[in-house]
Amino acid sequence: DTAVSQTPKYLVTQMGNDKSIKCEQNLGHDTMYWYKQDSKKFxxxxxSYNNKELIINETVPNRFSPKSPDKAHLNLHINSLELGDSAVYFCASSQTGTGFFRNTEAFFGQGTRLTVV
Amino acid sequence: GIQVEQSPPDLILQEGANSTLRCNFSDSVNNLQWFHQNPWGQLINLFYIPSGTKQNGRLSATTVATERYSSLYISSSQTTDSGVYFCAVEAVGNYGQNFVFGPGTRLSVLP
Incomplete structure (x- = not known):
């Protein structure tokens, strides 16, 4: 039973196309994230979305638009794909910590390798 | 924002050797995790360790929050330990906002 699942795992597309990556978590977490891993593994x-609300948007081009229909899903839509968008995209989730026994451990999906040609 | 450094950047070991990986961070943290990215690209959770020491089999981790560092110790390394090890932190006050990753330590274990 996968905790954080992304689809597709691989995506090859041409420049200028629009594509979406889906993410779902079954951990009951209230926060979801998208991360980009570049060719140097950084x-x-x-x-970052908390309870369907955008918390962080880190200098990402407007062509990237996240959508969170509910707490368990955070999809990433990319318009007008460019060569430089080629990377591995990871979705993650965690629970915002409150109280003494908080556990904010984050879990990651398996990644989506996007190749723009 | 918070800065995260990891050392060494690259490490080559013979199977059976022990190693210590280090993570230094520039500010107080709520959360610190160690991940292993295997050669297939999966990010595997190793430890959730904002403070203290934990052990899991051949791996153990220690975080000294007051000194702003964490260490990951791998004993009797195996070829399956190869990959990139990341530490990621969440700065105090940033609940549910942002895990900042270090640049990683690339470990190669030779048979």
Missing amino acids: LKIMF
Whole structure:
């Protein structure tokens, strides 16, 4: 039973196309994220959503638009794809911590390797 | 924002050797995690360790929050330990906002 699942795992598309990556978590978490991993393996946050509300948008081009229909889903839509968008995109989720026994451990999906040609 | 450094950047070991990976961070943290990214690209949770020491089999981790560092210790390394090890932190006050990753330590374990 996968905790955080992304689809598709691989995506090859031409420049200029529009594509979406879906993410779902079954952990009951209230926060979801999208991260981008570049060719040097560096992981950088793109977006963070808490209870369907956008919390962080880290200098990501407007062509990237996250959509959170409910707490369990955070999809990433990309318009007018460019060569530089080629990367691995990771979705993650965690629970915002409150109280003494808080546990804010984050769990990641398996990643979506996007290749723009 | 918070800065995260990891050392060494690359490490090559013979199977059976032990190693210590280090993560230094620039500010107080709510959350610190260690991940292993295997050669297939999956990010595997190793430890959730904002403070203290934990052990899981051949792996153990220690975070000294007051000194702003964490260490991951791998004993009797195996070829399956190869991959990139990341530490990620969540700065105090940033609940549910942003895990900042270090640049990773690339580990190669040779048979």
